[in-house]
Amino acid sequence: MEALVTTTRDVRVRNRFEVLRQLYRSGDVSRREIADASGLSFASVCNLVGELLALGVARETRFEDSGGGRPRGRVTVNAGYGALVGVDIAETYVQLQLFDLSLGLLASAGRDLHPEDNTPALVVSHVAAALSEALQAAGLERAGILGAGVSLPGQVQREKGVSVFAPNWGWHDVAFGDLLADALEVPVYLDNPLKASTTAELWFGVGRQHQDFAVITLGTGVGAGLALGGSLYRGSSNSAGEWGHTRLVLDGRVCRCGGSGCVEAYVGAPGILQHLRDRAPDSPLLRPDDQTASLNALALAADAGDPVALAVLTDTARYLGAGLADLVNLLNPEVVILSGWVTDRLGSLLLPEVRIAVGRHALRRPFEATRIQLCQVPEPVALGAGTLALEGFLAGIGAVTARPGAPADPAHLPTARPAP
Amino acid sequence: MEALVTTTRDVRVRNRFEVLRQLYRSGDVSRREIADASGLSFASVCNLVGELLALGVARETRFEDSGGGRPRGRVTVNAGYGALVGVDIAETYVQLQLFDLSLGLLASAGRDLHPEDNTPALVVSHVAAALSEALQAAGLERAGILGAGVSLPGQVQREKGVSVFAPNWGWHDVAFGDLLADALEVPVYLDNPLKASTTAELWFGVGRQHQDFAVITLGTGVGAGLALGGSLYRGSSNSAGEWGHTRLVLDGRVCRCGGSGCVEAYVGAPGILQHLRDRAPDSPLLRPDDQTASLNALALAADAGDPVALAVLTDTARYLGAGLADLVNLLNPEVVILSGWVTDRLGSLLLPEVRIAVGRHALRRPFEATRIQLCQVPEPVALGAGTLALEGFLAGIGAVTARPGAPADPAHLPTARPAP
Numbered sequence: 084m085e086a087l088v089t090t091t092r093d094v095r096v097r098n099r100f101e102v103l104r105q106l107y108r109s110g111d112v113s114r115r116e117i118a119d120a121s122g123l124s125f126a127s128v129c130n131l132v133g134e135l136l137a138l139g140v141a142r143e144t145r146f147e148d149s150g151g152g153r154p155r156g157r158v159t160v161n162a163g164y165g166a167l168v169g170v171d172i173a174e175t176y177v178q179l180q181l182f183d184l185s186l187g188l189l190a191s192a193g194r195d196l197h198p199e200d201n202t203p204a205l206v207v208s209h210v211a212a213a214l215s216e217a218l219q220a221a222g223l224e225r226a227g228i229l230g231a232g233v234s235l236p237g238q239v240q241r242e243k244g245v246s247v248f249a250p251n252w253g254w255h256d257v258a259f260g261d262l263l264a265d266a267l268e269v270p271v272y273l274d275n276p277l278k279a280s281t282t283a284e285l286w287f288g289v290g291r292q293h294q295d296f297a298v299i300t301l302g303t304g305v306g307a308g309l310a311l312g313g314s315l316y317r318g319s320s321n322s323a324g325e326w327g328h329t330r331l332v333l334d335g336r337v338c339r340c341g342g343s344g345c346v347e348a349y350v351g352a353p354g355i356l357q358h359l360r361d362r363a364p365d366s367p368l369l370r371p372d373d374q375t376a377s378l379n380a381l382a383l384a385a386d387a388g389d390p391v392a393l394a395v396l397t398d399t400a401r402y403l404g405a406g407l408a409d410l411v412n413l414l415n416p417e418v419v420i421l422s423g424w425v426t427d428r429l430g431s432l433l434l435p436e437v438r439i440a441v442g443r444h445a446l447r448r449p450f451e452a453t454r455i456q457l458c459q460v461p462e463p464v465a466l467g468a469g470t471l472a473l474e475g476f477l478a479g480i481g482a483v484t485a486r487p488g489a490p491a492d493p494a495h496l497p498t499a500r501p502a503p
Numbered sequence: 504m505e506a507l508v509t510t511t512r513d514v515r516v517r518n519r520f521e522v523l524r525q526l527y528r529s530g531d532v533s534r535r536e537i538a539d540a541s542g543l544s545f546a547s548v549c550n551l552v553g554e555l556l557a558l559g560v561a562r563e564t565r566f567e568d569s570g571g572g573r574p575r576g577r578v579t580v581n582a583g584y585g586a587l588v589g590v591d592i593a594e595t596y597v598q599l600q601l602f603d604l605s606l607g608l609l610a611s612a613g614r615d616l617h618p619e620d621n622t623p624a625l626v627v628s629h630v631a632a633a634l635s636e637a638l639q640a641a642g643l644e645r646a647g648i649l650g651a652g653v654s655l656p657g658q659v660q661r662e663k664g665v666s667v668f669a670p671n672w673g674w675h676d677v678a679f680g681d682l683l684a685d686a687l688e689v690p691v692y693l694d695n696p697l698k699a700s701t702t703a704e705l706w707f708g709v710g711r712q713h714q715d716f717a718v719i720t721l722g723t724g725v726g727a728g729l730a731l732g733g734s735l736y737r738g739s740s741n742s743a744g745e746w747g748h749t750r751l752v753l754d755g756r757v758c759r760c761g762g763s764g765c766v767e768a769y770v771g772a773p774g775i776l777q778h779l780r781d782r783a784p785d786s787p788l789l790r791p792d793d794q795t796a797s798l799n800a801l802a803l804a805a806d807a808g809d810p811v812a813l814a815v816l817t818d819t820a821r822y823l824g825a826g827l828a829d830l831v832n833l834l835n836p837e838v839v840i841l842s843g844w845v846t847d848r849l850g851s852l853l854l855p856e857v858r859i860a861v862g863r864h865a866l867r868r869p870f871e872a873t874r875i876q877l878c879q880v881p882e883p884v885a886l887g888a889g890t891l892a893l894e895g896f897l898a899g900i901g902a903v904t905a906r907p908g909a910p911a912d913p914a915h916l917p918t919a920r921p922a923p
Contacts, residue, residue, distance in 0.1 A: 238868055247868060295739050307833070311731055318835025319715050320872040328866055329829035333752045342864060409749035413727070413833070415738025444762060446748055448658055448667060452740040 096478050098123060102131045103140075103160070103477060107186070108291055111144050111159045132158055138480060139164050140184065160185040166223055167476070168231035168269065169469030170210055171276065171462070172196075173424075174251045174303050175375065177206070179213040180465040181221055184229070186287070186473065190220035191465075201252040203259055211266045229476045230270040232468035234279040235259060236304060238322050244273040250339055251303065272475040276300055276464045277324045280422050281308025281315055282474070283467030288460040293417040297410055298458070299326070300423035301403075301430075303374065305347040307410060327351065331406050349402035352378055352425050358398040363391050375424075382428045400433050404440020411445040411453050422458035430457045516898050518543060522551045523560075523580070523897060527606070528711055531564050531579045552578055558900060559584050560604065580605040586643055587896070588651035588689065589889025590630055591696065591882070592616075593844075594671045594723050595795065597626070599633040600885040601641050604649070606707070606893065610640035611885075621672040623679055631686045649896045650690040652888035654699040655679060656724060658742055664693040670759055671723065692895040696720055696884045697744045700842050701728025701735055702894070703887030708880040713837040717830055718878070719746070720843035721823075721850075723794065725767040727830060747771065751826050769822035772798055772845050778818040783811050795844075802848045820853050824860020831865040831873050842878035850877045 105117045114132055118125040135141035135158075142161040162185035171178040177194040192213040196206070210233070218225060237249035244260015264271040281298045284290050290310060298308040305327030309316040316323055327347035328340050335344030336357070348354045352374050359366055359381060368384055368391075370376040384392035407419055421430050421437075438455055445453075460466060525537045534552055538545040555561035555578075562581040582605035591598040597614040612633040616626070630653070638645060657669035664680015684691040701718045704710050710730060718728040725747030729736040736743055747767035748760050755764030756777070768774045772794050779786055779801060788804055788811075790796040804812035827839055841850050841857075858875055865873075880886060 238866075311736055312734070314732070316731055316834075318869070318872075319837040320835055320868060322866070322869045322872070323833065323835040325832040325835075325866055325869065328832045329749075330825055330864065331750065331753060333755075333825060335753075340866060342866075405750055405753060409829070410833075412745040412748045413743065413830075414736075415740055415743040415745075417739040444750065446658075446742070446745055446760060446762075448740060449738065449742045449745065452738075452742070 098127060099131055099135070099477060100474065102128060102135065104286060106141060106158060106160050107286055111157050113157050117158075140477075140480075162187060165229040165476075166221075166227045167229055167469045167472045168214065168217075168267075169279075169465040169467070169472065170213075170231060170233040171279070171464035171468060172206060172210070172233065172235050173276070173464075174236060177209045177213055178462065178465050179210065179217055180462065180469060181214075181217040181223070182466075182469045184473070186466065186469055189223065190217040192216040192220070203246075203254070203257050203262055207259075207262050207266050210263060214267055225268060228269045230272060230472035231263075231267060232272045232274070232279065232470065232472035232475070233260070233263060234274060234276045234464050234468045237275060239273050239275045239278075241272070241274050241278075241321055244271060246273070270472075270475065270479075272468075272471045274321075274468070274471055275306075276302075276423075277306045277308040278315060278317070278321075279308075279465075279467030279471060280458070280460075280463040281310050281324075281467065282470045283460050283463040284308075284420060284458075285310050285313075285315060286470050287466065288458070288463070289418050289420060295414070295416045296418040296420060297326075297414065297416050298420045298422055298463075299407070299426075301350060301352075301421060301425035302423040303352050305351045305423075309414070311414070326406070326410060329406070329409065331402060346402070346406040350399055350406065354402075355381070355395065355399050355425070355429075358395045359391070362394055362398075366391060368392065378425065378428050382432065385429075385432050396429065396432055397436060399429070400436035401440050403433065404437045404442075405444045407437065407455070408441045408444030408450075411441060411449050415449040416453055419453060419455045420458050421456070422463055426457060518547060519551055519555070519897060520894065522548060522555065524706060526561060526578060526580050527706055531577050533577050537578075560897075560900075582607060585649040585896075586641075586647045587649055587889045587892045588634065588637075588687075589699075589885040589887070589892065590633075590651060590653040591699070591884035591888060592626060592630070592653065592655050593696070593884075594656060597629045597633055598882065598885050599630065599637055600882065600889060601634075601637040601643070602886075602889045604893070606886065606889055609643065610637040612636040612640070623666075623674070623677050623682055627679075627682050627686045630683060634687055645688060648689045650692060650892035651683070651687060652692045652694070652699065652890065652892035652895070653680070653683060654694060654696045654884050654888045657695060659693050659695045659698075661692070661694050661698075661741055664691060666693070690892075690895065690899075692888075692891045694741075694888070694891055695726075696722075696843075697726045697728040698735060698737070698741075699728075699885075699887030699891060700878070700880075700883040701730050701887065702890045703880050703883040704728075704840060704878075705730050705733075705735060706890050707886065708878070708883070709838050709840060715834070715836045716838040716840060717746075717834065717836050718840045718842055718883075719827070719846075721770060721772075721841060721845035722843040723772050725771045725843075729834070731834070746826070746830060749826070749829065751822060766822070766826040770819055770826065774822075775801070775815065775819050775845070775849075778815045779811070782814055782818075786811060788812065798845065798848050802852065805849075805852050816849065816852055817856060819849070820856035821860050823853065824857050824862075825864045827857065827875070828861045828864030828870075831861060831869050835869045836873055839873060839875045840878050841876070842883055846877060 101121045105120050114128050118128045141158050143156045144159050162183040164184045167182045169180045180191045181189045194209040235246050238247040240247050246254050246257040246259045260271045260273040284298050289296050294313040296310050300306050307324045307326035328345045330344050331346045332344035336348040337343050338345035338348040356377050368380040381392050385396050521541045525540050534548050538548040561578050563576045564579050582603040584604045587602045589600045600611045601609045614629040655666050658667040660667050666674050666677040666679045680691045680693040704718050714733040716730050720726050727744045727746035748765045750764050751766045752764035756768040757763050758765035758768040788800040801812050805816050
């Protein structure tokens with residue numbers, strides 16, 4: 084951020100988030116419990132809860148006996164208030180999820196992206212088609228949507244909804260947010276998968292227990308989402324987390340960023356397949372022009388005990404461990420979470436060797452303070468994108484205009500399954 | 504931090520800091536200006552200022568015309584309320600500074616530490632002697648001291664005041680804080696130079712303008728203090744910032760941490776002298792067993808255009824730039840500040856080539872968002888240690904017991920020169 088000045092409104096929005104996060108964390112909670120858990124004063128909590136009730140975003144569930152005094156109301160998220168959309172746009176697919184306000188899943192729809200589907204207009208059309216499909220499946224009107232969070236690979240300028248650089252598609256400064264908002268006719272909140280999956284962990288994963296953690300995305304690209312002090316850390320221009328482009332080997336392999344020796348060049352999908360090529364140039368596991376199939380074949384072979392595949396995983400774990408040790412030394416996190424589609428394929432095979440490699444490279448004290456684990460949140464990018472839409476919606480609602488007792492008209496969503 | 508729960512007291516202390524930082528930043532400020540700059544509500548600011556006035560920590564300076572309404576009082580730090588001590592203990596010296604409550608310098612005293620002065624008891628005796636000398640110079644009683652902040656090299660467990668590991672002295676788990684508090688008879692707040700110099704920058708340096716920055720200490724050891732989102736980032740066990748032990752060269756030079764290829768092994772004082780030894784094993788610039796003299800000779804030779812010395816600086820800038828690029832990519836800071844005694848000697852010679860090297864290794868967008876500069880705060884470790892004592896004192900004062908109008912008895916310090 085450029086200036087130190089935060090406004091009273093910022094503080095109000097931050098406190099509103101804090102109260103909401105307690106509702107999402109607990110499902111059903113009293114004002115006193117929110118105050119105890121959030122550090123806000125009881126009076127502030129009562130004000131903020133009153134506001135959320137008046138807006139219709141929260142609702143009272145039941146009153147419990149307070150032991151002689153006035154019965155205490157318990158509060159929960161008003162799931163039926165409106166819908167949120169989370170979209171995970173990756174190099175090879177679009178995955179869209181439709182949520183109620185409690186981030187319970189209502190419907191989902193997906194599209195494959197072929198290598199030629201690389202223009203902004205084509206990607207927009209796929210997202211629009213997936214949204215129509217999901218709305219139909221859920222029996223919902225578009226008017227019930229409060230916002231769509233959209234994760235796009237690469238570097239994103241979120242305030243302006245601009246894709247600054249999407250390396251695999253060669254996009255530079257594409258006003259993707261505007262294009263998509265025009266097509267979907269809903270507010271769009273654009274960010275990248277590192278920020279989305281870390282937001283999902285903050286609200287629904289390790290963030291319920293921990294303040295300082297890194298969410299590592301291993302895919303075609305590689306990066307780290309950083310939650311520091313209980314909040315998503317974005318850096319001064321929203322590009323924090325480019326761990327994939329930190330140096331692992333000075334003057335090492337050429338990386339697609341133009342640099343050399345980057346972490347990504349050794350532990351991203353193309354880097355892992357390069358280890359395989361280095362060991363066995365003619366390996367039958369290498370499927371021409373199909374990285375996903377090659378990775379799957381590698382995982383199956385390793386599962387079956389194939390020595391070349393196991394050696395490739397050892398190579399990968401060694402580089403990954405060295406790169407993670409740098410994160411552990413620099414940031415002293417409580418947890419490092421491995422996520423992304425390469426982790427889905429290889430994570431459980433890699434994890435034991437990665438832990439050993441981190442221990443070999445990291446300082447003893449921060450290593451002992453850090454847990455390394457696989458992501459437990461399902462579809463974290465789409466869920467996190469939906470959560471970014473929730474945050475955007477909450478930040479956008481202004482002063483309370485509805486009177487208490489006259490809540491804003493909810494969108495009457497069908498009952499959703501509970502949030503993951 | 505282990506738990507997410509912050510207490511109302513934490514919030515109160517944090518808000519008190521916020522108000523105090525406005526006083527230190529502005530010298531003399533109205534309640535309205537504090538509210539505007541801090542984002543706290545006017546009512547909260549009035550409460551907090553009232554508390555600080557009642558405690559005697561702040562005082563009202565003058566009333567200004569508010570244009571018809573009630574005249575507005577301006578508030579400042581009550582410099583004479585009590586004294587603070589900041590101690591910079593390094594491998595080769597002890598530097599102690601005595602401050603008034605506004606962090607204005609009252610007196611300072613130093614001691615050289617010889618290689619044999621490496622027991623905790625000897626270091627304590629040097630600090631105690633320096634404090635007595637400074638108190639005498641300032642004409643102050645020990646009873647006027649509110650606390651002493653002490654920076655010790657290596658890893659520190661601050662809550663318990665324990666030196667977990669001081670590599671150069673071979674200290675492991677030394678309860679140095681208790682030893683020193685017993686000897687000095689004042690509360691001691693122990694931390695390391697990374698945390699101290701970053702605290703100084705937060706209160707008195709780039710922190711006045713920026714939220715996200717890294718303070719690089721280049722000395723015998725190397726590390727980074729991290730200010731993220733306007734606060735010192737400590738990590739889960741106060742060891743965040745071990746940038747000196749992130750990997751620059753996989754399987755590279757052996758580092759004193761036991762690892763290999765660490766940043767410190769290439770840009771710490773011994774690493775820089777190793778570049779010199781690699782290029783000119785018999786260089787007359789190398790003074791046997793005197794690292795400081797060798798560094799000084801290298802700086803003088805480079806200033807005079809000596810080609811070997813210039814080549815060594817180019818080597819150093821290249822490694823330093825690659826290491827800083829990793830920080831820039833990962834944390835996307837607004838500013839990177841170079842500090843520490845090696846920077847004092849070589850910083851202005853290194854800076855132009857370092858900037859070029861960072862630009863070569865970092866991603867374009869975060870690089871363009873980052874300024875790289877030399878530290879402008881004088882004696883940042885001692886000043887930062889004094890500020891840590893201030894923070895400790897402020898966190899420790901409890902509920903207001905003094906009535907407004909009956910301020911706590913100030914220590915009647917002599918007039919200090921303004922804070923740097």
